[in-house]
Amino acid sequence: MILSAPKKEFRVFLQSLLSSVFLWLLLSASAQATTALRVLLQENAKQVPVGSSTTAVVKDAQGNALGEIEGMSAFRAVGSGQGVKLGDWQANQLSITPRDDGYVWIGNRWYRGKVRLVNRDSNLTVINKVNLEDYLYSVVGAEMPPSWPLEALKAQAVAARSYALHQQENTGNGLYDVQSTTASQVYKGVNSETERTHQAVNSTEGEVLQHNGNVILAVFHSSSGGHTENVEDVWSSPLPYLRGVADYDQTAPVYQWQQAFSPTAMGRRLRVGTVQEIIPQQASPQGRIRRLKVVGDRDTRTLSGDQFRHALNLRSTLFQVQKKSDRFVITGRGFGHGIGLSQWGAHYLAQEGANYRQILGHYYRQVKLARLETDLARN
Structure with missing residues (x-):
């Protein structure tokens, strides 16, 4: 572990790291x-508050200017069977482009760039087009x-x-x-x-x-x-640049964690009744759970590590489960896919x-x- 290593050893590590990637630095x-990025902000929304910090141009899908909205004016875009409705304008798609480097207001935040409102099945999809x-x-x-x-x-x-x-x-x-x-x-x-x-x-x-x-x-x-x-030990296909390496995250507040569940509470989330046993079936070389079996009094389910993690809101799939008295104790490390x-x-x-x-x-x-x-x- 890097935290237990003498400072001198870590300096040697840094020196070797520098020399090993010197040519790579060129x-x-x-x-x-392409520097314009399209970012999904919302989808399946019935209505969305919109506005602009400066005067903004409203256009349809063909780029035709329909009019302008005044800066700091509040509007509400609504999706319906007739398209996107914004004030007196209505079309299948509308865009709002602020003038003079203004910001666009969507939901409860300001964004750079412009916004595109798209009607999909009478709901709104909101996309921010912004410089990378x-x-x-x-x-x-x-x-x-x-x-x-x-x-x-x-x-x-x-x-x-x-x-x-x-x-x-x-x-x-x-x-x-x-x-x-x-x-x-x-x-x-x-x-x-x-x-x-x-x-x-x-x-x-x-x-x-x-x-x-x-x-x-x-x-x-x-x-x-x-x-x-x-990468292939967690997801699917191998990639030559996503290889496992020693991490230096021991100072992280999420480096080690623990969560406990009663068999009933856990079973409710996993939909198996009261949990009786948890059996790991496959793990990565570093110990991340890839597949496990959950045995309950009503059902038995085989889950991926990610399914189990998300159902119980765990920080990662790098964990172990122990039955202690009247509860299951999950002890894990790290936060994220690793x-x-x-x-x-x-x-x-x-x-x-x-x-x-x-x-x-x-x-x-x-x-x-x-x-x-x-x-x-x-x-």
């Missing part, structure tokens, strides 16, 4: 990236405390930028590229921006992680519990003097840092 130009770098100002602050060391924030910025572009290029659909929740990465609009998140994003502008010339799936998590995972960048590991490494390139080079293997040639115009 930046290279790549093809121009502006988007990252928010994501870095939503995914990592802005008070953390700047090098950790910069590592987060590069990982989040890489992840967003990978999703845009590989999994985005006709309406949006990423979601605004942990289903993709957390995005809270202007609310989570700070001077430090701007600094982290601006100082790494356009930098992404690549493998064989392609932007990688730069997933990240809070804390692995001591060692990250090979693949790729460990945020608490990045925090510790940055505190000990590692820069963001070293941090990224440790958690993502066989990659290089590339600077994309991006169109810097906002919106």
